[in-house]
Amino acid sequence: MAIDKVAVLGAGSWGTTFAKVVADSGPDVVLWARRDEVASAISSTRTNPDYLPGVTLPSNLVATSDPAKAFDGAQAVVLAVPSQTLRANLSGWRDMLPAGATLVSLAKGVELGTLKRMSEVISEVAAVPSDQVAVVSGPNLAKEIAAGQPTATVIACSDHDRAVDLQHACSNSYFRPYTNTDVVGCELGGACKNVIALACGMAAGLGFGDNTMASIITRGLAETSRLGAALGADPLTFAGLAGLGDLVATCASPLSRNRTFGERLGRGESLAQAQEAAHGQVAEGVKSCSSIRALAQRVGVDMPITDGVHMVCHDGLSAGDLGAALLGRERKAERQ
Structure with missing residues (x-):
């Protein structure tokens, strides 16, 4: 029609x-x-x-x-x-x-x-x-x-x-x-990328470069794909525009509200200060990190970046301490 x-x-x-x-x-x-x-x-x-x-x-x-x-x-x-x-x-x-x-x-x-x-x-x-x-x-x-x-x-x-x-x-x-x-996969890709972009922004605010960004994007895609698989999404969706495409744009661009918001947190601003600087523009990942984290816990999926972003935004963890926590996790095979 x-x-x-x-x-x-x-x-x-x-x-x-x-x-x-x-x-x-x-x-x-x-x-x-x-x-x-x-x-x-x-x-x-x-x-x-x-x-x-x-x-x-x-x-x-x-x-x-x-x-x-x-x-x-x-x-x-x-x-x-x-x-x-x-x-x-x-x-x-x-x-x-x-x-x-x-x-x-x-x-x-x-x-x-x-x-x-x-x-x-x-x-x-x-x-x-x-x-x-x-x-x-x-x-x-x-x-x-x-x-x-x-x-x-x-x-x-x-x-x-x-x-x-x-x-x-x-x-x-x-x-x-x-x-x-694949509505499930497209929606999860769109929701999770905001959280990963917050993490990339934090890394930029801490002064880290492209290797760090690429690592966060790639591991962020891995945890998004794990959640999608647990909820019945098509894995190929996360290699497409609603997965990798949206993730790269949101994590890398200064036009991304979530990336910019995360960068302010990485420079040491409080959540309230970063929100004030946003002038009413919504960084969706600030709230979605909590709901995505809870959804992952419900289905038994490990999402360490999402978990860490939640702790920075809502539990008082510093962005610098998040980086140390992620690097100090138990070593494992890439596809686990």
Whole structure:
């Protein structure tokens, strides 16, 4: 089914960027902003000065602070709110959702408490079957995509035809989506990479170089893959865009909020100081490290980097002590 209208809920940097991607691909887009002034600025200036300054938005993208207007007639609803607020937001929108619309998650995380992936939260709260929910994951640094720099991503849905419909709705000259039916693997790759990026940022803040970064990325991919295998993901997913691709971009780029946040911790700033410096931008890994750690413990998977990032963020361990703890672990074969 051709998708002619898309609602994007959340006008942060990634939500606005994805709305631009879809609009540049042809469909009409309505972008919902929580604050009236953000919606008004987008409508009057064709830019989002708070979250995406300097980027001109297409004429077939309009903004509103009324979710009912965004939902009206939409064949796909894109949820671009932080992972830990998704349940509360969607609960408020549930009765307005268009019947049969594909629900798309841009959030990358695991919910605290329930330890559910975002697609599971959406399916539960919206009371829709899992094959009506899709996720977008990959190397998705918003600023570069908004500037029209070439990138590829993954649209994962257990209903292949829905994934293909979404693929057509967001394919353009700079954004190339691939389809995948492994929702579990794509979501875990997207959630875990934020935690590993925090660790890479800490290493950078401590003054370590490329060997250290490569080691963290590789071992981070190994523990993500172990968790995925325990939860039924396809191992090949972690070698693709939603696994290695997203991990490299998020761990290496100064545009990555998680990498930058971790770097501040590595330089000795407290969690509160790093959060203040972020100016409202969410580093998802700060909370997801705890839920991913709990999920790994539930299924008996060893994730030492994730465990260490949790201890730095929430238990008072210093970034320097984390490095010593990881290097001092029991020696073992690489594939264990």
